[in-house]
Amino acid sequence: MITLFSYELTYLAFVSFLIVGVLVGMSKTGVHGMGMIAVPLLAATFGGKASSGLMLPLLIMADVFGVAYYHRHAEWKHLIRLFPWAILGVLLGTWTGNYIDDQLFRTIMGVIIFLSLGIMVWLERVNKNKIPDYWWFAMILGIAAGFTTMVGNLAGSTMALYLLSMRMPKNEFIGTAAWFFMAVNWFKVPFHIWSWETINLNSVLLDLVALPMIAIGAYLGIFVIKKISDQGFRWFVMTMTAVAAVFMMF
Incomplete structure (x- = not known):
């Protein structure tokens, strides 16, 4: 056993925690799906709601x-459209999170990921050249992104659906997503501290242990994405979303 900042961890749990750091770093520099694998991996050690508080600082x-x-x-016109609706989604997720247990949480997240994947594949095959540049499209996906990022730090598939629908090249996709999540994740912090009480000094100190692994993951992600074409990146995103969905459900 390892004792770190009031946390009693087995060696396997500690290694899993460090792996989560690598996966999160890769996800933020474009290797889509790594974050959605990291979420249930962390939840397996710390539980669903508690792990969401540990995940946020990571x-x-x-x-x-x-x-x-x-x-x-970054494409700022899309960020301006999404931010107000994402804030509403975070508020809904904060309220909902007080009333659902871990099993229901995993089921909801799995269903959301599978639905997002189905829509992405449909857009790619049936509606390939049309961009759904409508206010209501941004509203629906903005609320969904805010809700899923608050309840389980799993908005990656929802944002991927929106950004792929806008036919963004890979660098614009990653840059827009990076700014979106930085802003929304900071907005979530007060709710985790004072409403859910899932972030405290000990949890933040434990997260800092993983910072070197996050840096390694970030640079690995940059290296991997440079090797993938724009069209290859689109299918890579959809494939990794499928893998993450299966991981979450089973």
């Missing part, structure tokens, strides 16, 4: 790497 630290590298590629 994500915020990783956001810094993503924004630092891809900040100039």
